[in-house]
Amino acid sequence: MVQATLTALADDTRRSVVDLLRHEPRRASDLAAELSITPQAMSRHLRVLRKSGVIREEGIEEDARVRMYQLCPEPFRELRGWLDEVESYWVTELDAFREHVEKRRGKRG
């Protein structure tokens, strides 16, 4: 899952889309215009982002033809979880190191 998120985001345009969606949900046509790419190209990028679970689409009440895109928080929470794991790894190692230093000091003293 983390890998899918990173793959989806290893692209400048898709990262720009995520940046825009951080502020508010947008239409595909707005996103294409903002980033100066064709609606077809935007549609391909949105599909990749949607499939990897980074964004989701929603309809609006006023117009059934319009799709709005917004960020999904879950993949970012997973990334945060990954960072937390790296952190817990080093907390464990440094605890072990501190115990070792204390033991050595005991022997020397």
Added chain:
Amino acid sequence: MTDRVRVSVTVPADPATAFALFTEETDLWWRRGPRFRASGRTPGVLSFSPGVGGALSETFEAADGPRTVVTGTITHWEPPDHFRFEWRAINFAPGESTTVDVRFEATQGGTRVTVEHSGWSSLRADHPVRHGKDTGAFLRTMGLWWGELLTSLRERA
């Protein structure tokens, strides 16, 4: 704020002693088991060979004979204050690596040891070369971008 994890501990020794114990007696304190060592549960020895270009490596008896796995390559060596190495886990693809920075600062009654592990945003399926970009520049952009994103998401949470 970038894509980094920072962890500190204070140990009851001066920086020179802490640096020496960290890098010379690594095998005695580094945790054992598959989470912490490439050798998994097989008995082995994990050590730093000092100096720039030196390695953090593990030697153990594998099913097909003795094996040495290099986890890190030292890129900066400045005892007793600081050293840094490139960290590659065994499942990393070519071109993927992260950086571990270790600092030793004298504090009241001991030394504050800080480990900063950064660059994990490089660990993705797409290799930057495919995008026709300089790897370093790509990682820096990605790192900053991830850092900002995670910070903003945390602020919102």
